[in-house]
Amino acid sequence: MELGLSLGEPPARASERFVGGGGRPSTRLKLGFCMEVGVGRERTEEEEEEDMLRERRGLNMEAKRRSADPPVQLNLLPLAPLSRQEMGFPWAPDNRNLEVSTRVLDVNQAPSADETAAMSSSPNSAVSSFHVDFAGGVGASAAAEQDRTSSRASDEEDNGGSRKKLRLSKDQSAFLEESFKEHNTLNPKQKLALAKQLNLRPRQVEVWFQNRRARTKLKQTEVDCEYLKRCCETLREENRRLQKELSDLRALKTSQPFYMQLPATTLSMCPSCERVSSNSTSSAATAGPANGSNPPAAADKPPSNFAGTLFPKPRFYPFAHQPSAAS
DNA sequence: TGGACGGCGCACGTTACTTCA
DNA sequence: GGTGAAGTAACGTGCGCCGTC
Numbered sequence: 001m002e003l004g005l006s007l008g009e010p011p012a013r014a015s016e017r018f019v020g021g022g023g024r025p026s027t028r029l030k031l032g033f034c035m036e037v038g039v040g041r042e043r044t045e046e047e048e049e050e051d052m053l054r055e056r057r058g059l060n061m062e063a064k065r066r067s068a069d070p071p072v073q074l075n076l077l078p079l080a081p082l083s084r085q086e087m088g089f090p091w092a093p094d095n096r097n098l099e100v101s102t103r104v105l106d107v108n109q110a111p112s113a114d115e116t117a118a119m120s121s122s123p124n125s126a127v128s129s130f131h132v133d134f135a136g137g138v139g140a141s142a143a144a145e146q147d148r149t150s151s152r153a154s155d156e157e158d159n160g161g162s163r164k165k166l167r168l169s170k171d172q173s174a175f176l177e178e179s180f181k182e183h184n185t186l187n188p189k190q191k192l193a194l195a196k197q198l199n200l201r202p203r204q205v206e207v208w209f210q211n212r213r214a215r216t217k218l219k220q221t222e223v224d225c226e227y228l229k230r231c232c233e234t235l236r237e238e239n240r241r242l243q244k245e246l247s248d249l250r251a252l253k254t255s256q257p258f259y260m261q262l263p264a265t266t267l268s269m270c271p272s273c274e275r276v277s278s279n280s281t282s283s284a285a286t287a288g289p290a291n292g293s294n295p296p297a298a299a300d301k302p303p304s305n306f307a308g309t310l311f312p313k314p315r316f317y318p319f320a321h322q323p324s325a326a327s
Numbered sequence: 328t329g330g331a332c333g334g335c336g337c338a339c340g341t342t343a344c345t346t347c348a
Numbered sequence: 349g350g351t352g353a354a355g356t357a358a359c360g361t362g363c364g365c366c367g368t369c
Contacts, residue, residue: 166357167345185337207358210337217338
């Protein structure tokens with residue numbers, strides 16, 4: 001005897017499977033406790049997926065036979081629901097506050113015709129059901145192992161067949177988004193619990209997180225690119241402004257050479273001794289430095305009358321302050 | 328103790344499929 | 349209803365990390 005246990009919220013389309021869940025899917029998160037009971041030998045997840053593939057191709061008579069013998073779906077109200085901490089997910093909704101279906105089905109009671117039809121209409125019914133071996137149970141390590149094996153097994157079996165792709169429901173996506181906000185990576189335990197909760201395969205949760213990280217990175221790259229473009233534009237503008245200011249100053253210098261010929265005293269500060277000294281710019285402009293260093297280009301020198309006017313503080317011009325003069 | 332090896336998760340690029348205008 | 353674009357689930361591959369031998 002095999003029990004297919006699916007914890008969590010039914011997908012939007014599959015929400016009709018739940019008793020009383022017909023009509024519009026509620027935007028409010030509803031975590032159900034869905035259990036499928038089948039009679040027969042234990043079937044593996046690989047077989048389930050194979051059935052689904054065959055059913056898609058219309059080849060699986062056994063699957064049809066089985067669907068004619070529908071599993072019983074249970075919506076159970078847990079007696080002692082786990083808190084989100086107990087579940088290991090601080091971001092998981094607290095089960096104590098969950099709205100759950102209050103209708104409880106007897107395991108031994110067959111579903112009504114409506115319920116049967118609703119149950120068998122789920123596109124995820126074959127793919128998403130999470131099976132728990134009640135004889136062995138699913139411990140942490142066993143769960144992780146099952147995760148690995150099922151993941152690899154599904155990888156292997158998918159290699160030959162066509163690619164299965166199913167759309168996640170809005171609620172599933174929303175829950176995954178919430179999870180991603182808390183942790184953008186998952187450890188195996190979290191992955192498995194999340195898969196259980198969402199009625200997905202761990203591989204699907206893993207892939208979803210990988211793709212989500214990729215999307216986040218892509219978006220961040222776009223944002224960064226926009227930011228850098230704006231920075232570049234700002235710097236370009238600043239460069240233009242400075243170039244213009246420089247040309248204005250040069251123009252001013254050539255149009256008013258008067259300032260340059262003044263024997264005015266300029267204030268220069270020695271950075272080492274911080275003494276302000278006064279000297280003549282005319283001699284500094286014409287005569288070379290006493291210490292033999294290369295004289296600066298004329299354009300690099302600020303006009304003498306700018307000292308103390310345009311420049312708020314006395315600036316140090318190495319070419320204007322000779323050690324001999326300072327001493 | 329260091330290297331070989333295998334398992335695993337992740338990033339990245341790609342493909343295949345779905346949805347929508 | 350057909351079609352192209354966009355979104356995204358799923359896949360393949362390479363790489364790094366870690367535990368084991």
